[in-house]
Amino acid sequence: MATLLQTAATGRQCLGAGGVLGRRAASYASIKEVAKLQEKKMSNILFPILGLEKYLSPNVDKKHFRLFDPSLEQMAKAEELFRPSDKHQIDYVTSAIRMDHAPGLTQPEVCFIGRSNVGKSSLIKALFSLVPGIEVRVSKTPGHTKKMNFFKVGRAFTLVDMPGYGYKAPEDFADMVEPYLQVRNNLKRTFLLVDSSIGFQKADLVAVEMCEEFGIPYVIVATKIDRPPTGVLLTQYLEIQEFIEKQTQGCYPQPFLVSSVQFSGIHLLRCFIAHVTGNHPR
Numbered sequence: 001m002a003t004l005l006q007t008a009a010t011g012r013q014c015l016g017a018g019g020v021l022g023r024r025a026a027s028y029a030s031i032k033e034v035a036k037l038q039e040k041k042m043s044n045i046l047f048p049i050l051g052l053e054k055y056l057s058p059n060v061d062k063k064h065f066r067l068f069d070p071s072l073e074q075m076a077k078a079e080e081l082f083r084p085s086d087k088h089q090i091d092y093v094t095s096a097i098r099m100d101h102a103p104g105l106t107q108p109e110v111c112f113i114g115r116s117n118v119g120k121s122s123l124i125k126a127l128f129s130l131v132p133g134i135e136v137r138v139s140k141t142p143g144h145t146k147k148m149n150f151f152k153v154g155r156a157f158t159l160v161d162m163p164g165y166g167y168k169a170p171e172d173f174a175d176m177v178e179p180y181l182q183v184r185n186n187l188k189r190t191f192l193l194v195d196s197s198i199g200f201q202k203a204d205l206v207a208v209e210m211c212e213e214f215g216i217p218y219v220i221v222a223t224k225i226d227r228p229p230t231g232v233l234l235t236q237y238l239e240i241q242e243f244i245e246k247q248t249q250g251c252y253p254q255p256f257l258v259s260s261v262q263f264s265g266i267h268l269l270r271c272f273i274a275h276v277t278g279n280h281p282r
């Protein structure tokens with residue numbers, strides 16, 4: 001896969017930690033702030049894949065790189081869904097360890113699954129960064145989220161933070177998450193998170209198989225893209241994309257790249273969530 005690289009890009013010049021984005025990252029929660037940045041920085045945050053494309057040899061098939069490619073205006077519209085108001089309240093609703101404890105919400109729903117510590121709760125926290133006071137708990141310690149946590153985004157959709165699988169997964173993980181994925185009728189999309197430094201692990205492949213078996217639509221999100229050197233990130237991205245193309249049916253062809261620390265890819269993902277939950281930003 002490394003031969004696909006035009007250069008041995010091991011620096012952090014595109015998406016690397018600190019260097020490009022520095023300490024002001026927190027203010028990039030809103031697209032208005034991002035739009036004030038110099039163009040290259042802005043596109044690295046809004047469309048992280050753009051910063052990587054230039055390292056690819058011309059013969060790499062890029063047709064799925066920007067399958068979902070909204071305009072800045074559409075992303076700004078989608079952001080409004082993630083901004084609370086009197087008429088549009090965004091808040092934690094409840095937690096559940098079994099399906100019969102799950103809230104009877106029928107509005108469109110999306111959920112986030114992945115290995116413990118991959119960054120599910122952090123991603124949700126970044127998506128909700130415009131919601132003052134909302135509590136999404138993250139931790140360095142794997143296995144932190146023990147229950148399915150439901151967050152209501154007005155009447156638009158519900159978002160579910162799941163406990164992680166693999167290392168230190170809660171004992172009742174399978175009893176909790178599998179039935180949820182299988183029977184939740186209003187589940188519009190499952191976001192399956194993988195660490196961008198290491199790509200698919202055995203446990204992720206089991207999760208992919210589960211999504212395929214249940215016939216549910218899902219999307220791969222590569223997390224923590226501020227961590228790996230560019231070459232590693234690109235290699236992982238291409239491997240993920242090749243895997244999706246050759247070995248999956250129900251997976252969206254375009255993997256998403258995110259850093260919850262630097263807000264890269266967060267605006268694009270907000271817009272995609274708006275889209276898959278039927279709240280199309282026009």
Ligand SMILES: Nc1nc2c(ncn2[C@@H]2O[C@H](COP(=O)(O)OP(=O)(O)OP(=O)(O)O)[C@@H](O)[C@H]2O)c(=O)[nH]1
Nearest residue numbers: 116117118119120121122138139143144145164260
């Ligand atoms: N550098 C970096 N660290 C991140 C990012 N996202 C999450 N982390 C860190 O990764 C660790 C785990 O994050 P969580 O969001 O709690 O992970 P989780 O997938 O919810 O974990 P469980 O609830 O245990 O399954 C924390 O120390 C986070 O600060 C990211 O985008 N960049």
Ligand SMILES: [Mg+2]
Nearest residue numbers: 120121144145
């Ligand atoms: Mg968590």
